Amino acid sequence: MTITAATPAPVPAPPARRLHVGGTLAAWIGVAPFIAFALLFLLLPTLTVVIGAFRAPGGGFTLEHVAGLSQPRIVSAFWISIRLSLATAALGCLIGFIVAAAVTRGGLPEGLRSGVMTFSGVAANFAGVPLAFAFIATLGRLGFMTVLLREWFGFNLYATGFNLISFWGLVLTYLYFQIPLMVLVITPALDGLKREWREAAEVLGASRLQYFRMIAMPILWPAVLGTFALLFANAFGAVATAMALTGSSLSIAPILLFAQIRGDVLQDPALGYAIAFGMIVLTAVANLISILLRGRAERWLK
Amino acid sequence: MRLWSWLGFALGAVFMVLPLVGMFEFSLRARRGEYSLDAYRSVLGDPQFQATFAYSVVVAIVTIIAGVLLVVPTAYWVRLRLSRLRPVMEFVTLLPLVIPPIVIAFGYLRQFNTSSFLPLTGSARGTDFLLVMGYVTLSLPYMYRAVDTGLRTLDVATLTEASQSLGASWVTILSRVILPNLWPAVLSGAFLSFAIVIGEYVFAALLDRPAFGPYMVWVGGNRAYEPAALAVIAFGVTWACMGLLTLTGRLAAHHRAARR
Numbered sequence: 176m177t178i179t180a181a182t183p184a185p186v187p188a189p190p191a192r193r194l195h196v197g198g199t200l201a202a203w204i205g206v207a208p209f210i211a212f213a214l215l216f217l218l219l220p221t222l223t224v225v226i227g228a229f230r231a232p233g234g235g236f237t238l239e240h241v242a243g244l245s246q247p248r249i250v251s252a253f254w255i256s257i258r259l260s261l262a263t264a265a266l267g268c269l270i271g272f273i274v275a276a277a278v279t280r281g282g283l284p285e286g287l288r289s290g291v292m293t294f295s296g297v298a299a300n301f302a303g304v305p306l307a308f309a310f311i312a313t314l315g316r317l318g319f320m321t322v323l324l325r326e327w328f329g330f331n332l333y334a335t336g337f338n339l340i341s342f343w344g345l346v347l348t349y350l351y352f353q354i355p356l357m358v359l360v361i362t363p364a365l366d367g368l369k370r371e372w373r374e375a376a377e378v379l380g381a382s383r384l385q386y387f388r389m390i391a392m393p394i395l396w397p398a399v400l401g402t403f404a405l406l407f408a409n410a411f412g413a414v415a416t417a418m419a420l421t422g423s424s425l426s427i428a429p430i431l432l433f434a435q436i437r438g439d440v441l442q443d444p445a446l447g448y449a450i451a452f453g454m455i456v457l458t459a460v461a462n463l464i465s466i467l468l469r470g471r472a473e474r475w476l477k
Numbered sequence: 478m479r480l481w482s483w484l485g486f487a488l489g490a491v492f493m494v495l496p497l498v499g500m501f502e503f504s505l506r507a508r509r510g511e512y513s514l515d516a517y518r519s520v521l522g523d524p525q526f527q528a529t530f531a532y533s534v535v536v537a538i539v540t541i542i543a544g545v546l547l548v549v550p551t552a553y554w555v556r557l558r559l560s561r562l563r564p565v566m567e568f569v570t571l572l573p574l575v576i577p578p579i580v581i582a583f584g585y586l587r588q589f590n591t592s593s594f595l596p597l598t599g600s601a602r603g604t605d606f607l608l609v610m611g612y613v614t615l616s617l618p619y620m621y622r623a624v625d626t627g628l629r630t631l632d633v634a635t636l637t638e639a640s641q642s643l644g645a646s647w648v649t650i651l652s653r654v655i656l657p658n659l660w661p662a663v664l665s666g667a668f669l670s671f672a673i674v675i676g677e678y679v680f681a682a683l684l685d686r687p688a689f690g691p692y693m694v695w696v697g698g699n700r701a702y703e704p705a706a707l708a709v710i711a712f713g714v715t716w717a718c719m720g721l722l723t724l725t726g727r728l729a730a731h732h733r734a735a736r737r
Binding site for chain 2: 202203205206208209212213215216217218219220221222223224227270271273274276277278280281282283287291293294296297298300301303304305306307308309310311312313314317318319320350351354355358408411412414415418419422429432433436437447451454455458459462
């Protein structure tokens, strides 16, 4: 996920002119290659998976595969995935909001802001396998911080029960791309808070807390919740980071699907379709919520 | 207030910087008792590294070229003639962010298997092609948005009419009028695509291609200090892509300002 530079002002549409491009059919031929591509490499593969989730072995419709999702192993994988996505989205939103608010509203030097935005662009894209390596090198048993804490402060991190290859270790690692994504998405919303609103509130005798609670938050919450849903979907679909960090010792839904595709670990090939379908449903709902809420939030940004 | 801001910023900064320091320090520890570049030497000298990295660079470049050839004419045409299609285009190009990549890859394996109507996974070349198409799909949201934003600043209809009245064909209009005006947008889409594709794991692993992502996972399971060195290299590549992206954005803004 990346946000690129601000969009320049659009050129006003010129009045309709007659162009020499032939009839309507010719117009559609112009987008035919794209339609063919989208059908072949995006829509049909997804449809194949969805249909597979509802097709009986001999053909015909069945709910058996989807019902198969109720196996304890699959339920627990989805449940870990959902908790992981909720935890990283919540913490990512909170910390990202604090950082974004500090650099946009907190009176910090102007140069800091562009630095934070550029760094966020990089960090939001620094996911996958190398990110897992960076965290193993930092918080693994022999990692930089683990050794530093032990040798300088006599504090044995791993004696406290901490383990990087665990649920909370994965949460920490995911936060590395969730926080910058929150910063990138929420900064425009924070910029949309007008100085006049704050001044008006102050003139009317509002305290800082009252301004935050009664003016800033009601305007910001659709954007914050929308980004929360976005971060949820972002974490839910991620697989490479978790694979490289934990091998397959922590069975989250995408890792279970990966293992199933590779070697049919669930004794029923059709269950792969059902897991994939479940993942589509969850990320689609999260994205839909995100789009609706962020669209609502944009009313204030004009 | 300012103190709290500094505290909030410091909290985020420490969390974001520590892993970078950690991976860098760890990557230097290969020799006992002293810092050295041994891990880098071992990684860069590994023929497997060279082969997989080169493979992924080639795949990334082909992905960018294919993506530009697909997206630029389409976005141009939709702006010029089919503006009622724009909501549909926005939706379709957003889908790769909504559907998890592993699900799309799973769909590929089913749809293009050896007994299907288009058995692409049957041959190495076919699978390479499928991998590129998968990456074009993954980068579609970024490429389309970048190009569409770039087109918004152009008066597409006037440019087209002017070119047509001078006798230009569609290919000439696209390659010599539209594309030169879109370079900053195309480049920003390209750098982003490169950053996504170079270390991608799921597609490459499931399609069983000898790419950089699966190689990194293999090293992670079999070596101690080399993974950290690989992480530093990967981070450098991401920085380079994002730096170039910011730079093209600034150059474009400068260029526009100079034109006015």
